[in-house]
Ligand code: NAD
């Protein structure tokens with residue numbers, strides 16, 4: 001893949017901006033980044049990639065796809081609060097618009113690397129999740145949380161069918177709760193809904209506000225250092241054996257309850273700042289935090305044998321991942337967001 005041209009759709013987001021920096025620093029790929037936002041790309045040498053501030057389905061973006069060797073699709077709404085606030089927009093962006101990109105890949109014989117989600121596994125089936133063996137189990141339709149996972153799962157199924165019927169070259173990545181610099185956005189203390197859990201807890205810690213654990217925090221997540229994730233991406237794109245395959249990208253050793261996650265963040269934040277945090281860890285119901293239609297789940301850790309066979313291993317434990325992520329935000333000048341009046 002040396003010197004190949006990649007178009008990173010949604011490359012200005014959390015994963016995309018970290019991946020762009022990683023690829024600039026560690027590869028000689030030619031990069032075109034397409035996004036509606038560019039704030040997270042600040043600090044990366046602007047001469048090291050081309051940036052197009054346009055919609056993913058604009059003619060210019062689709063032309064950039066036609067002109068690339070590999071299309072990397074990261075575009076999606078990925079915050080659970082949005083699955084309940086605007087489910088139809090989630091379906092439109094995460095399935096319909098992504099389908100347009102897929103069609104361009106099929107019509108122009110382009111390799112597609114599609115970011116999907118560990119959320120396609122849904123509710124636990126077994127003790128750990130395997131890409132090609134585990135069932136994908138979702139909640140009832142009125143639990144709108146599942147529209148995200150259902151959209152992503154259907155997209156995976158259509159990609160797979162194009163591989164079988166039309167010879168599409170693709171790899172699908174299922175991320176497991178990546179954390180790192182430039183994560184989502186900060187919110188006022190005590191806010192509900194909004195960004196994903198790391199950004200909520202960092203917001204709380206910055207303002208000594210409450211860290212809210214939804215429904216007691218006994219649900220599990222497996223968190224992954226963003227640098228391990230970026231390295232996994234390069235392993236996948238560089239390997240011939242990754243074609244027409246799905247990969248879990250996660251660190252099974254970093255499986256914790258959300259309550260444990262909150263306690264660790266509080267401890268590590270206190271160590272990094274030198275001040276004992278006064279944030280209280282309090283409980284809140286899922287309905288109060290997200291609204292009606294929220295169903296939370298336990299997640300089980302990923303089986304990562306497929307990626308290990310290609311030579312990849314996660315290298316960062318949870319405390320290191322949290323320390324690096326919090327320290328990066330503090331270095332970038334993260335400030336408490338004033339309370340809404
Ligand atoms: P993100 O929200 O930070 O990034 C998505 C980017 O897409 C944003 O920068 C946004 O501006 C851009 N975008 C949205 N609509 C667009 C449009 N119409 N045209 C152009 N750009 C548009 O999310 P992320 O965490 O970086 O996730 C990237 C991908 O990985 C998503 O597909 C997400 O579902 C998937 N994923 C992420 C995680 C994780 O741990 N962060 C976990 C599972 C799946």
Ligand code: UGA
Pocket residue numbers: 078079080117118119148175176177178195196197198200201211212213214215217219221258296297
């Ligand atoms: C999210 C999104 O669905 C996707 O971006 C992605 O598939 C997945 O993360 C991922 O990163 O792999 P989820 O893990 O539920 O799913 O997202 P978070 O908002 O980070 O929530 C994690 C857990 O923390 C949930 O149980 C949630 O209820 C809880 N939470 C969240 C709190 O207890 N307190 C908060 O302040 C925020």
